[in-house]
Amino acid sequence: MDLIHYMVCPACGSDELKPVLNAVDYTVSHEQFAIWQCQRCSLRFTQDVPNAGAIGPYYHSEDYISHSNTTKGLVNRLYHLVRRQTLSDKRRLIQSTTRRKQGKLLDIGAGTGAFAGYMQQRGWEVTGLEPEAAAREVALADHGVRLLGMDQLDVLPGESYDAITLWHVLEHVHELHPCLDRLRALVSKGGRIFIAVPNYTSYDAEVYGGAWAAYDVPRHLYHFSPDAMEQLLIRHGLQLHYSQPMWYDSFYISMMSEKYRNGKSNMPAAMFRGMVSNLKAFVDKSKCSSLIYVAGK
Numbered sequence: 524m525d526l527i528h529y530m531v532c533p534a535c536g537s538d539e540l541k542p543v544l545n546a547v548d549y550t551v552s553h554e555q556f557a558i559w560q561c562q563r564c565s566l567r568f569t570q571d572v573p574n575a576g577a578i579g580p581y582y583h584s585e586d587y588i589s590h591s592n593t594t595k596g597l598v599n600r601l602y603h604l605v606r607r608q609t610l611s612d613k614r615r616l617i618q619s620t621t622r623r624k625q626g627k628l629l630d631i632g633a634g635t636g637a638f639a640g641y642m643q644q645r646g647w648e649v650t651g652l653e654p655e656a657a658a659r660e661v662a663l664a665d666h667g668v669r670l671l672g673m674d675q676l677d678v679l680p681g682e683s684y685d686a687i688t689l690w691h692v693l694e695h696v697h698e699l700h701p702c703l704d705r706l707r708a709l710v711s712k713g714g715r716i717f718i719a720v721p722n723y724t725s726y727d728a729e730v731y732g733g734a735w736a737a738y739d740v741p742r743h744l745y746h747f748s749p750d751a752m753e754q755l756l757i758r759h760g761l762q763l764h765y766s767q768p769m770w771y772d773s774f775y776i777s778m779m780s781e782k783y784r785n786g787k788s789n790m791p792a793a794m795f796r797g798m799v800s801n802l803k804a805f806v807d808k809s810k811c812s813s814l815i816y817v818a819g820k
Contacts, residue, residue, distance in 0.1 A: 525574045532561035532568070533699060533745065534755050539563050542570070546738040549783045551584045556740040558733075564754045567723055567746035569738075575697040581742055582655065605771050610641045613717075616767060617642075617686045620715050620817055626685035629709060632692030633670050636662025643668060650684075652676055681708045687716045691813070694720050694743040703759040707820060716761065718816045719769060720747045725812040726800040727777050736779035737772075737812070749809045752816050761818040768804055768811035773797040776812055 531538050539562035546569075548554050557570045573581065618624055625646040630639045633651035635658050643649040651670040653659050659670045687710050696702045706716050721737035722728070723746045728735045738746060747755075753763045774797035781789045781796075797812075804811035 525577045526571045527574050527697075528571050529559070529568060532564060532566055534566040534568075534751060535561060535564040535758070537561050537563035543567065544733045546733040546735075546740045547783070548581065548740050548742075549736075550739070550742075551581050554741075558738060558740070558746065561751075564751050565748045566751040566755075567748075569740050569744055569746075572741045572744055578697075578741065605775075606637060609769075609771060610638055613638065613688070613690070614642060614645065616815070616817075617688070617715075617717065620717075620764075621685050621713075623685055627683060627711075629679070629684040629687045631673075631676070631687065631689045632695065633662065633668070634658055634690075636666040636668035636670055638688070638690060639670065640666030640668045650679065676702075676705055679709055682711050682714075684709050685711055685714045687714070689717070690719045691721070693718050694745050694747065697744065699745070699755075700759070703755070703761070707760055710820065712820065714819060715764070716818045718752070718818065719813060720752065720816070721772070721776070721813050722747065722749065722809075722811060724748045725773070725810050726803045727773050727780065727796055727812050730796055730800075731777075731780040731784060734780050734784035736776045736783055749814065752814075756816070756818050761820065764817045764819060766808065767815040767817065768801075768808050769813040769815060770801055770804075770811070773800040773804070773812035 532540060540559050541562065542557050543560045544558050545555050546558055548556065558567050559570045560567045628642055628647045628649045630649060630651045633639045633653045636651060639649045639651035651668055652673050652675060653662065653670040654673040662668045662670050687706055710716055728737065749766065756763050774794060777793040777797040778788065781793045800812055
């Protein structure tokens with residue numbers, strides 16, 4: 524298999540790197556991967572990760588909800604129960620930040636099309652991109668959304684989108700720097716880019732360590748801290764306006780992490796860990812389990 528071994532940080536280029544922990548791919552292969560950290564910008568990344576041409580099989584599981592829309596298992600059923608609320612929250616965030624009730628939206632890594640379809644039904648002109656053909660088929664069947672392949676990213680018109688969204692997507696992108704350059708080129712003047720990623724500085728990440736579900740190796744290539752994200756955005760000529768907590772993620776991630784760590788679900792323990800994580804993030808939002816970073820030119 525073709526693996527990527529980083530000699531320098533994939534975000535800032537520093538050679539000040541060190542291994543920090545190991546994590547297991549609990550979803551597909553059950554292989555173990557090392558996670559390293561950059562001492563300069565604080566980015567963590569999965570070391571010896573499959574390259575873009577080899578990573579495809581690690582996404583092929585009916586349990587991988589972003590591609591299958593599965594309701595199998597308690598955690599995934601709960602995910603679907605709260606999804607309507609999270610879709611509404613995202614819409615309100617976009618509308619308040621862009622000061623537009625409707626506009627042009629680019630959703631990158633659209634998965635099975637739930638968000639793209641939701642925004643399209645509410646009058647937004649939506650372009651959705653998704654690399655997995657199977658997920659695009661589900662999007663069309665379930666939400667009536669015709670998603671495009673990721674190869675279309677390079678041919679979209681520049682400065683055309685009032686909002687560009689990447690909901691838990693950037694951590695999957697092999698071509699990190701070209702992607703961010705392209706986002707800057709595509710967002711309109713006054714438009715905003717919304718990037719949601721897990722936060723390894725959160726309380727739940729500290730508690731679960733290598734069993735923290737949001738490490739999701741090897742599919743998650745990078746593991747961001749707030750400092751690492753801000754430095755990365757600045758590097759690409761983007762200004763971070765603010766970050767927004769994703770309160771439900773601490774519970775969802777804790778439920779999966781409990782199962783990974785103990786081999787079985789433990790709902791009370793997961794709810795307790797998620798609640799404590801959110802209480803700590805209420806005092807300091809930079810400690811939330813996942814954050815939405817809102818950026819612009």
